[in-house]
Amino acid sequence: MLKIILPMIMLLPTTLLSPPKFLWINTTMYSTLIASLSFQWLLPTYYPHKHLTNWTGIDHISSPLLTLTCWLLPLMILASQSHLQHEPLARKRTFIATLVTIQPFIVLAFSATELTLFYIAFEATLIPTLILITRWGNQPERLSAGIYLLFYTLISSLPLLVSLLHLHTWTGTLSLPILQLVHPLLTNSWPGLLSSLALLTAFMVKAPLYGLHLWLPKAHVEAPIAGSMLLAALLLKLGGYGIMRITFMTTPLSNHLHYPFLTLALWGALMTSSICLRQTDLKSLIAYSSVSHMGLVIAASMIQTSWSFSGAMILMISHGLTSSMLFCLANTNYERTHSRILLLTRGLQPLLPLMALWWLLANLTNMALPPTTNLMAELTIMIALFHWSTPTIILTGTATLLTASYTLFMLLTTQRGTLPPYLTSIQNSNTREHLLMALHIIPLLLLILKPELIS
Known part of the structure; x- marks a missing residue:
């Protein structure tokens, strides 16, 4: 470490x-x-903790x-x-x-x-x-x-601190390996319910859950x-x-605490995807797409099965690389056109043909096309959600459809169409930018060959 x-x-x-x-x-x-x-950290292991120190x-x-x-x-x-x-x-x-x-x-x-x-x-x-x-x-x-x-x-994180202190007074330790051995931590009493709600809310704001996402x-x-x-x-x-x-510390809780979070996460994936369809700002569109992807992660990690955890993990890694790459591409456009408005930065494919290839690859991974880890993650999460409750397939299916439509909308508006008249000369793309995009996409394409590294 x-x-x-x-x-x-x-x-x-x-x-x-x-x-x-x-x-x-x-x-x-x-x-x-x-x-x-x-x-070296990626090598799969059967031990619960590698490189374990006191902290x-x-x-x-x-x-x-x-x-x-x-x-x-x-x-x-x-x-x-x-x-x-x-x-x-x-x-x-x-x-x-x-x-x-x-x-x-x-x-x-x-x-x-x-x-x-x-x-x-x-x-x-x-x-x-x-x-x-x-x-x-x-x-x-x-x-x-x-x-x-x-x-x-x-x-959101002040209640987290209070509930951690409450846990400490109750169990006498905050060390995770020991907490896993302690019998059910938070019971169905009011203090237990409130502290687990506080624990979850802090992370829901950071993730962010739809409804708590306005800062993002x-x-x-x-x-x-x-x-x-x-x-x-x-x-x-x-x-x-x-x-x-x-969540493993709050497991003995009644599942009723999880329902509002799950509902909001899945509904949020739907809502933010439809918000993406009417965005005029490129960066804002990518930001809202992050909220919809993280909605799936939250939903999966609330179900707490090994399938859903594995899907959430793979989606977090692949979303990290994909959205980071999309932001880099949006930035290369912004540096040349000095505008993030989609109508003013359209039709760049004839001017920057190699960049158009990176745009295509990034958008296809964002849409979760095979053979990307995004597809594997979304399928795993959908199967886990479907087994948990059958009607969720309607929400996840619609969200996937909307994801595909706003991603194609983003690709077509930035790359196709007529050039805006004010773009008379444009700076060429350079090696640094191509290297940056390659370093984002290569791990994504390699991980599908050995997905157990991240699941």
Whole structure:
């Protein structure tokens, strides 16, 4: 564990002391090295916890998310280069330092076996994200987006702290391996019901559940490209991971507590997909599509069968890579046309033919076409939901249909059609961007060859 966390922390002095000429090269190469080191965590294991220390341990729920975390750091640095090229050196250093600071916190949150440490890391990720959005966002609305993010997360996570303290006074420990051995933790009494509701709500806001999702499109639209990638690929997964970790502690509860969450998640997948169909803003469309995909993850992790957990896990990983890639593509369009409005950025295929290929691949994976892990995940979740209750097939089926339609709508409006008259000259796509897209799509296509790594 330390052999990844220590190099991550040492990235900070590297960022602050690298000569200006080598700043991007050093940070990208160093973080790529850490990412390749983190692949050792993916090896399937039969033990409940690998690399177990007093505070951290890795099991099959956290290892795929940890590898995803390490893998995305070099990609975020790669994606931000042209967005920061005209900024002074001090600001570049601060930007990379903020990205590097958030990384150990996410790694700790995903690998903590102590719920206090998990809570601290879960909350600490908020501050660098807030700095990224409010300092490097594009529009003046970024301050209100930051406030939305801050208050939604804080209001939901204070009850989480209270219920963790309640758990501690009741069981005397917050260590996960020990809590798994304790007899049913939260009973059907009112304190038990309320604390499990508090535990779930904090993660539902982070995931986000439909109805608690209003901070997400705002934060996504205002954030710089690295902020969007971070939010879509990692911070939303903290919610899903928290639900998967916490639900086993609330199992003896009456299932009535799960019904409203399940209903909202499935209904939300339907609603946000239909909201996507009438979006004019490209980033906003991708943000709402994240809400609909995470709705499926929440629904699956609330059923608590091994099938549904496995499907939720695969969907979290594949959604992390797919939505991150879509945000990168939206950003390459934005850097050339300086607009995110779909009507003003249409018909780019004749101008950027290679980019059109990446657009096609990203949209096909978003639609969950075979042979992508997205398809495997959605099928697994649908089967699990169908076995839990037959009528859910109507909701999931309609959501899939709507997903396909808004994804095709996004592909056709950005790539086909007549060029807007104001686009007279456009900058060519470069190797850095193609490498960025390839590093997103290659893991997605390779994982289908050995899906047990992430299930």
